[in-house]
Amino acid sequence: MTKRVLVVEDNELNLKLFCDLLRAHGHEAEPVRDARDALERAQLTRPDLIVMDIQMPHVSGLELIEAVRRDVVLRPTPIMAVTAYAGKGDEDRIREAGADAFVSKPITLARFMQSIDELSELADARALH
Numbered sequence: 001m002t003k004r005v006l007v008v009e010d011n012e013l014n015l016k017l018f019c020d021l022l023r024a025h026g027h028e029a030e031p032v033r034d035a036r037d038a039l040e041r042a043q044l045t046r047p048d049l050i051v052m053d054i055q056m057p058h059v060s061g062l063e064l065i066e067a068v069r070r071d072v073v074l075r076p077t078p079i080m081a082v083t084a085y086a087g088k089g090d091e092d093r094i095r096e097a098g099a100d101a102f103v104s105k106p107i108t109l110a111r112f113m114q115s116i117d118e119l120s121e122l123a124d125a126r127a128l129h
Ligand code: MN
Pocket: 009, 010, 011, 053, 054, 055, 056
């Protein structure tokens, strides 16, 4: 089923890749290039899922994930964090911040879409409550 996905990524090539992939699989993708715009855009568009880069200028993905989890309306939105794998400690911190899934760069298309499918099911399950 079609999901509306907010994609927060400062790297233009990755942003295009993620949005193209999502659209090729029937989803709607909303690109956000500047992390400073991400929370407001999420509040305006109420996406079903969020794909979140971690290393970004001005505001880190970790801070944004925490901000989403503090927002009463956005709180249940499943979040996939995408970042260069730097060790188990990093993955733990990202999950503790509130990410539901973690995909390391360079991504494989199969792994990315598998994670989107899992988060779509999670979004449906949370919407039932
Ligand atoms: Mn980045």
